[in-house]
Amino acid sequence: MSQGIIDNFGRPITYLRMAVTDRCNLRCYYCMPAEGINYLPKKELLTYEEMLKLAQVFCEMGVNKIRITGGEPFVRRDLMSFLRQLSETAGLNELHITTNGVLTAQYIDELKALGIASINLSLDSLNPERFFKITRRDVFTQVEETLNKLLDSGIDTKINMVVMDGQNEDDIIPMADLTKDKPLSIRYIEEMPFNGNGHNSIKWNHREILNTLNTHYGSLTKLQDPQFSTSSNYQIPGYQGNIGIIAAYTRTFCGSCNRIRLTSEGNIKTCLYDQTQLDLKAILRSGGSDLELKQAITHALTHRHKDGHAAEAARSTNVEESMSTIGG
Numbered sequence: 001m002s003q004g005i006i007d008n009f010g011r012p013i014t015y016l017r018m019a020v021t022d023r024c025n026l027r028c029y030y031c032m033p034a035e036g037i038n039y040l041p042k043k044e045l046l047t048y049e050e051m052l053k054l055a056q057v058f059c060e061m062g063v064n065k066i067r068i069t070g071g072e073p074f075v076r077r078d079l080m081s082f083l084r085q086l087s088e089t090a091g092l093n094e095l096h097i098t099t100n101g102v103l104t105a106q107y108i109d110e111l112k113a114l115g116i117a118s119i120n121l122s123l124d125s126l127n128p129e130r131f132f133k134i135t136r137r138d139v140f141t142q143v144e145e146t147l148n149k150l151l152d153s154g155i156d157t158k159i160n161m162v163v164m165d166g167q168n169e170d171d172i173i174p175m176a177d178l179t180k181d182k183p184l185s186i187r188y189i190e191e192m193p194f195n196g197n198g199h200n201s202i203k204w205n206h207r208e209i210l211n212t213l214n215t216h217y218g219s220l221t222k223l224q225d226p227q228f229s230t231s232s233n234y235q236i237p238g239y240q241g242n243i244g245i246i247a248a249y250t251r252t253f254c255g256s257c258n259r260i261r262l263t264s265e266g267n268i269k270t271c272l273y274d275q276t277q278l279d280l281k282a283i284l285r286s287g288g289s290d291l292e293l294k295q296a297i298t299h300a301l302t303h304r305h306k307d308g309h310a311a312e313a314a315r316s317t318n319v320e321e322s323m324s325t326i327g328g
Contacts, residue, residue: 004062005297007270007304015228015259016063018051020079021071022264025102027136028124030162030191046266048082050284052089054262057293059091063260067096067120071264074103080110087114098122098160101146102139108149118156120187121147125161125168126175134167151182158185158244162192165203172209173216179241186241187231190249192272206232206247213243228258248272260301268297270304271311 005013023039024031046054055066066086073079087095097111098120111119121143125131128140150157161168161175175186188209191202213220213234220234223242231244261269266281278300283293305311 005301008302009304011256012062012258013260013301014063015065015067016055016058017067017069017259017261018055019069019071019262019264020051020073020082021045021076023075024070024072024100025075025137026072026100026139028134029136030134030164040265044265046262046264046281048078048085050266050281051082051262052085053284054266054280054293055086055089055092057290057297058260059089060290061294061297064091065094065096066092067098069098072100072102073097074099074107080107083111083114083116096120099146100135101143102137103142105142105146105149108146108153108155112153112155116155118158119150120158120160121150122160123147124164125171126178127171130168130171134164151184156185157183158187160187160189162189163204163209164191169204169212172212176213176217176236176243179236179239179243182241184241185244187244187246189246192248202249205249206245209245210234228256268300270300273311274305274314 007013022045058066066089068079068083068086070076083095083097086092094117095115096118097116100122104119104121123131123143124134131140131143132138147157147159159175159178161171163169163172172188175188178184179186188206190205190209210220210232213236217236220243221237223233223235225231225233229244230248231246233242233244235242257271261272262280263269263277266284267277267279269277278296280293280296283296305314
């Protein structure tokens, strides 16, 4: 196995976020317009076979962790069969999933048996009315069932909550309260501009979120952040679970970024905010060899921007994509 790729700023690349679809069964306003987005024709998506080939190539280059994202992964047919094959990839140590939980409950026993390392559940409110307002879909009961089944299963579970001014700030404390008696991680995420429209500022940055928690609970205990962590991690004294705050808009964690993103149409992005993409699908479908794929990937990863601010500044257009098309 390769010793791995070191990018042009000395960062090892060991983590691949792989989007299996751009489709989603929710219409969260911070991700896409109410009418949705123009989804890719099926022929433009990577096939499962192509994704397995690229996973093999990335793992041969030093990737040892893959997170499956979307859109919503479970809207793609036969996902479980793909996950079983993917889990057998040589060199892959950890397989993770991010899901909105609408369709996930029925698969939790299989995911547990498969050895999924963790599941991140996107859930922005514990209040059914606020949930509906944010997602524009009346499916809170299904997501709640998924959360309960995940906790019963023992799978390492995190809740991803995007904190939005005037929308769900009243959920910050109820979310944290979940960690009192449950081995659950709550991840508060700064709102990003990937909503199909773009925006330039936020109120609820990582400092405001932490101040709100400290004001309510007293000083939180700072935890040791794992290597390459995107979150600054804390625990409420005496509580079982923990809390992380992700400065996704402020971008304070870029210096240790070890990840790369593969979109559902086969483009790689070396930064979430990057406009430049490398089309691996074109290389695959033109008969390109594994060596050609590796050379193209290496070139992209050794020409990265220093951080998300530099990547955004280098764009020829403002950030206007939907997160559903990027893969998170």
